[in-house]
């Protein structure tokens with residue numbers, strides 16, 4: 671279980687206070703209006719933002735004393751954060767060996783992971799030689815190969831066309847099951863995750879406004895205004 675209780679962050683123009691529980695192994699989608707606090711929530715779980723108060727624990731252990739590198743968390747950013755001068759295999763290998771001194775076992779794991787995300791044969795391609803969807807597959811592979819049980823994805827597919835976006839969400843869901851990880855993904859287009867996410871969290875005004883099954887959230891008339899505030903990317 672990921673348990674977040676009254677985690678508060680204050681900036682001059684924005685106050686956030688998050689309370690949320692996510693069961694392990696779940697596909698959890700975070701939706702809500704632009705500027706509502708989705709990215710801030712993910713950054714806080716990853717350790718890039720530190721709450722002034724509250725508790726944040728995974729498997730009963732507080733994450734707050736841990737640096738981002740020490741947390742059981744891997745994050746995929748919207749802009750993928752790949753190193754442009756490194757090949758796909760090296761970018762993925764950074765998830766297990768930041769030094770890039772790879773054993774033959776490491777190389778085999780990288781090849782297997784690239785195959786799992788549908789990039790067999792792309793080992794030597796650099797990010798600039800791949801499409802947006804392929805780059806996000808590399809970023810996903812790097813997050814998954816780390817073996818960290820909590821995978822955060824911050825609007826990872828919003829630059830992709832709707833068809834590709836949906837197939838990437840389906841890939842994330844398939845890999846979540848295979849690798850038995852917990853996925854928390856923020857997304858601007860709730861309909862893309864309606865059939866696959868088990869938990870949907872509506873974040874607005876710096877807090878969790880509602881959480882439940884996607885159909886419960888998306889069919890609740892009192893939440894429609896906040897959800898409809900979402901621009902189609």
Ligand SMILES: Nc1ncnc2c1ncn2[C@@H]1O[C@H](COP(=O)(O)OP(=O)(O)OP(=O)(O)O)[C@@H](O)[C@H]1O
Pocket residue numbers: 681682683684702703704705706707708709710711
């Ligand atoms: N380091 C910071 N310092 C000050 N304000 C910040 C900081 N980080 C985020 N904010 C503010 O927090 C608010 C929430 O931002 P956040 O990026 O979490 O929203 P979001 O829901 O992810 O939006 P979007 O859907 O547009 O990505 C915004 O008003 C933003 O300006």
